[in-house]
Amino acid sequence: MANSTGKNQADQRRKGLAFLDELRQFHHSRGSPFKKIPVVGGKELDLHALYTRVTTLGGFGKVSEKNQWGEIVDEFNFPRSCSNAAFALKQYYLRYLEKYEKVHHFGEEDDEVQPGNPKPQLPIGAIPTSYNYQQHSVSGKFLRGGEKAIFSILFLYIFI
DSSP, X not given: OHHHHXXXXXXXXXXXXXXXXXXXXXXXXXXXXXXXOOEETTEEOOHHHHHXXXXXXXXXXXXXXXXXXXXXXHHHTOOTTOTTHHHHHHHHIIIIIHHHIIIIISOOOOOSOBTTBOOOOOOTTOOOSSOOGGGGOOOGGGSOHHHHHHHHHHHHHHHO
């Protein structure tokens, strides 16, 4: 029986290390590498256990919405002297795991600009190739009767 528990712990450790490697690779590919594992209450935070628990509860958004960070803290057995552990877990999750969760758990597209692959942008001072005439349209509900006529005349005068 003790052997199976030891085997289970070794398996969890192996999964945790594989998760950390994947997480580091994810951050490195985004240009936000990290070298150190965060420390809470004097011990390294198990990012794999945190990620697994939060995603089991529905992800960062649900846990934050339901304010379940205090419940999660209880599962990590931090010392009672660590009074800001819930806040620290939430901040570390945001820093290290939230984007990873969006991409790997929820399957969202990674909207972060990848190093060496920037989003296409117009050069500074470039002139757009089309003109947005709608920017001059004002809905009738914002204008009173007389103002509608004046606005129409001004619009015709300026653009015709």
